[in-house]
Amino acid sequence: MPDPITPVLTKRWLSPESWRIETYEQLEGYTAARKALAATPEQLVAVVKDSGLRGRGGAGFPAGVKWSFMPPNEDKPHYLVINADEGEPGTCKDIPLMMADPHSLIEGCIIASYAMRSHHCFIYVRGEALHCIRRLNAATREAYRKGYLGKNIFGTGYDLELTVHAGAGAYICGEETALLDSLEGRRGQPRLKPPFPAAAGLYAAPTTVNNVETIASAPYIVNAGSAWFREMGREKSPGPKIYSISGHVEKPGQYECPLGTTLRELLELAGGMKDGIPLKFWTPGGSSTPMFTAEHLDTPLDFEGAAEAGSMLGTTAVQVFNETVSVPWAVMKWTQFYEHESCGKCTPCREGTYWLTQILERMVEGHGTAEDIDTLLDVCDNILGRSFCALGDGAVSPITSGIKYFRDEFLALCRQQQGSATAHELVGAQA
Incomplete structure (x- = not known):
């Protein structure tokens, strides 16, 4: 078992100018994309399936299975859409990731788009996050200049266009079909399903919607393999996870840990309860997940553990409240x-x-x-x-x-x- 706090997704965050493509390439950047484009789409889908990667946006649906829903033919254009809306109260993992390491998301987009035979990828960012939108746009321009996006990527004949889209500021656009309506220029409202996006999504074409953290995990899986990914976390919820801890703790912030980490362990990393005032209640995955109490300190924070205890993992937005709160x-x-x-x-x-x-x-x-x-x-x-x-x-x-x-x-x-x-x-x- 690897060190439980060895960074994976956050390993570049503290590097000088970590958002620059030069820094990213010095730290294994775009090696996974080259490796992926040398394989077949079917092989990539199989690797992600074997890794057990589950959607990091809240639902926890197996990413490889979701990718496999895309039809193998290309009668219509295929689209990959990245849900970077992040409007859930207490959630703050995707925006820091895109700010500190935007190229990990872009490389993940290349890999996932190729696996699903998509030639156009959209990153839908919450409109209020202007700093994040600017940084993503700058990183996208760097990738285009290097030839990592656009025509004939790495000389493989594969073409991919990437568009960063600023949302109009609505919590409902975090729901995938409302996001698609917004991306098409309409008011963001959820669609009736079926049809599901894999059959008729963006512009009525086959579409896959994935969370930022899900796609940013793909390069690590391609480089190190599905067996390595499964060494972290738990059997049904493998891999690392970024936990957003806010509220009455001494050191609120983002903490990367294996899935299944408990609040007791997270509190230790976050310096304990602020001013020593005891814990009263907390949310495991944002305000839309049923709250827990101090009795749930040792509940494993993965998809199964949270559900068995009567809540949901959600976006792992851990909001901590002490006894002073009504x-x-x-x-x-x-x-x-x-x-x-x-x-x-x-x-x-x-x-x-x-x-x-x-x-x-x-x-x-x-x-x-x-x-x-x-x-x-x-x-x-x-x-x-x-x-x-x-x-x-x-x-x-x-x-x-x-x-x-x-x-x-x-x-x-x-x-x-x-x-x-x-x-x-x-x-x-x-x-």
Whole structure:
């Protein structure tokens, strides 16, 4: 077993001017692309399948299987689209990767595009991340000047165009079909599936949408092999992962560890809880994943471990909260975000998030009732599994898990309100 903190994806981040193509080439840059283009697309898909690489954007779908869905014929153009929208609260892994090491993503795009017989790749970046867009554009220009993009790459006869696209700033565009609509110039709203993108995606042509971290892992797998990749992580969730740790820790930031690392280990890397105030609750993969408590410190943070404990790995956006934070207040702030970001296409999400926000705001202001808790859970039940995309499911996760673990805090708000009402009644009676 290799050293659990030996960097793979982040190994170039601290190199001087790590974003330059000269630095990248000094550190094995573009060797994997040359090796990949000497193989066949089928061989590359097989290597990625054997590695067990799973999508790093949240769903954890096997990347090699996803690549294999692309049709072998080229009756229509094939497209590879990189989801670099990264709008999930607490998530901050893709933007640092693109800032510090953009050429690892570009090399991964070459490898994945070739494997799926695509000749045009798009990187869809969240529009607010201007610094990231500029750096990606600069790296793309460097790659074109070197002949690593464009016509006849490495003299192999393979052509690839790469376009960096700035999104218009909407959380819903992190959903792959809404992203495709936005990329086509329309309002970002999820599409009905089927058809799936592999059959009819961008411009109604076969398309694969992958996360930045997923594609940036491809060069390492091609160079070192699938067996090496499987030495890290766990059997069903192999490989390294960038964990974004924020909140009440001494050293928030990005920490690369094998999949299956626990929060106890991550807290040790992050210097422990800030000011020594004990942990109260945390999210394993952003606000759309059900929260955990201090009882889950040793839960393996991989796709199976998180699910078995009642949550999801998500984007590994670990948000840590100490005992000073009110759970109903935190849940209210997250729900306000989901209400604001709902695209409005489906009634359960559009109306449900609105009413959830109204109830939570009233409770936090001290005007709630015990019945409000049952109403919250009832509304959540009518959203879960009934919304057009996963935004609705994500919106109810903080509420249902918050009530599950901290029902007393919600009840305390109601008792406080009832106590005030009783006091007012007594004053009125005395008058």
